[in-house]
Amino acid sequence: MKVTEHIQRANGKTQFSFEILPPLKGQNIRGIFDAIEPLMEFKPPFIDVTYHREEYEYKEAGNGLWEKRTVRKRPGTVGICSAIQNRFKVDAIPHILCGGFTKEDTENFLIDLDFLGIDNVVALRGDAVKNETYFKAEAKGNKYASELVTQITELNQGIYLDPELENTSKTDFCVGVAGYPEKHMEAPNFDTDLKYLKQKIENGAEYIVTQMFFDNSKFFEFVDKCRSIGIDVPIIPGLKPLATLNQLNLLPQRFKVDLPDDLVAEVLKAKDNAAIREIGIEWCAQQSKELIVAGIPIVHYYSMGKSDNIIQIIKKAI
Numbered sequence: 001m002k003v004t005e006h007i008q009r010a011n012g013k014t015q016f017s018f019e020i021l022p023p024l025k026g027q028n029i030r031g032i033f034d035a036i037e038p039l040m041e042f043k044p045p046f047i048d049v050t051y052h053r054e055e056y057e058y059k060e061a062g063n064g065l066w067e068k069r070t071v072r073k074r075p076g077t078v079g080i081c082s083a084i085q086n087r088f089k090v091d092a093i094p095h096i097l098c099g100g101f102t103k104e105d106t107e108n109f110l111i112d113l114d115f116l117g118i119d120n121v122v123a124l125r126g127d128a129v130k131n132e133t134y135f136k137a138e139a140k141g142n143k144y145a146s147e148l149v150t151q152i153t154e155l156n157q158g159i160y161l162d163p164e165l166e167n168t169s170k171t172d173f174c175v176g177v178a179g180y181p182e183k184h185m186e187a188p189n190f191d192t193d194l195k196y197l198k199q200k201i202e203n204g205a206e207y208i209v210t211q212m213f214f215d216n217s218k219f220f221e222f223v224d225k226c227r228s229i230g231i232d233v234p235i236i237p238g239l240k241p242l243a244t245l246n247q248l249n250l251l252p253q254r255f256k257v258d259l260p261d262d263l264v265a266e267v268l269k270a271k272d273n274a275a276i277r278e279i280g281i282e283w284c285a286q287q288s289k290e291l292i293v294a295g296i297p298i299v300h301y302y303s304m305g306k307s308d309n310i311i312q313i314i315k316k317a318i
Contacts, residue, residue: 001091002119002174003207006045007234007297014292016314017236018303019048022074029076029083035307036088042314045298046091046120047084048209051077053100053126078109082116091120093176096152098142099126099135106142106151107161114171122176122209123148123200146199149175153204177201179208179235181222185256190225198231207233209300212240212251214283215260216290237291240302241309242280244273281312288317 006015018039023031036047052074081092096109113121125145128135137143142151158170177200180193187193197208208226213219219237226235242251242259248267251257263283270276291299303310 001045003046003091003093003176003298004174004234006091007207010045010297012295012297014296015045015298016042017044017046017048017298017300018307018310019050019238019300020080020303021050021305022052022076022080023305025073025075029080031305032080032084033087035303035305036084038307038311039303040088040090044090046093047088048093048095048122048300049077049080049084050074051095051097051126053097053129078112078116081113081118085117092118093120093122094118095122095124096148097124097126098137098145098148099129100138101142102138102140103142103151103161104140105138106148107155110152110155110171110173113173119172120174120176121152122178123152123205124178144196145177146196146203149177149200149203149205156204174207175205176207176209176236177205179210179222179226181210181213181218182257194225194229194231197226198229201231201233205233208235210235210238211255212238212257212302214242214257214263214287216287218258219291220294234297236298236300237296238300238302239284239287240304241277241284241313242267243277243309245270245276277309281309281316285313285316288313292317 018036020032020035023029052072077094081094084090084092094113096106101109110121123145125135125148142148152173152175155171156173158168160168177197179197180187183190183193187196208231210219210222223235242263245267248259248264252259263279266279267276270279288299301310301313
């Protein structure tokens with residue numbers, strides 16, 4: 001079922017969805033199933049599965065030479081989505097990236113998803129690989145998420161890359177995209193970022209999932225600004241509970257999000273990470289409760305394969 005259909009069928013009752021990471025290469029899917037199983041009591045409409053492109057590393061080869069190796073640390077997104085749908089009978093949504101894909105790769109990826117009965121995708125540009133300062137698209141790939149959305153929309157219309165194909169089958173993907181309540185880190189200003197977001201909607205995206213935020217007022221302001229420029233698709237808030245002291249610096253640096261003064265003050269007074277984890281649970285539960293009262297149809301949690309704190313958050317919020 002499409003995400004937009006889940007929202008329509010909710011009849012005003014807030015639903016809870018989750019995002020997980022594929023296991024590291026060499027591990028099996030058991031850990032994924034163990035993390036998802038306890039969350040099923042909340043009847044999630046869907047579960048997102050992130051995609052991780054190739055990374056490069058250099059190893060000394062001798063004689064002063066270095067060998068460049070391609071590394072896939074978290075493969076398996078498509079297989080995991082299929083396994084989740086088969087085991088839990090819940091919609092699984094793969095992330096699909098511009099980075100690391102040619103347009104031909106993207107088309108083949110989408111064909112595989114269509115054959116597996118996957119109805120939704122989240123279209124993202126993706127980040128630069130670790131050894132690059134800036135994002136670099138493949139020579140024959142999509143440069144921007146808006147271009148990726150266009151390719152998916154065209155496939156939904158039966159338009160393939162090869163113009164000589166005849167009697168082509170149409171796919172029927174519901175496309176989600178990312179939104180940034182505190183602006184994408186590379187956007188020069190907020191208005192420009194919203195313009196890019198609107199372009200993704202005009203190109204065919206049907207819903208938005210936000211980057212994490214820790215101040216609900218920023219989410220509500222973001223929604224208001226989106227509506228004011230004609231973005232009228234559902235906007236799903238994404239939440240992540242704070243869990244460790246290191247995240248005070250890591251999250252703002254990596255995701256360019258602000259942490260509220262009250263939250264930072266509480267964390268700095270905590271005696272250890274166990275106490276910080278409880279602070280994060282309480283803070284996220286209050287965020288969730290406010291979003292539920294506001295009638296938000298779906299609250300999305302970046303669980304990243306850990307379910308115990310998410311369970312506590314939802315139970316405190318409902």
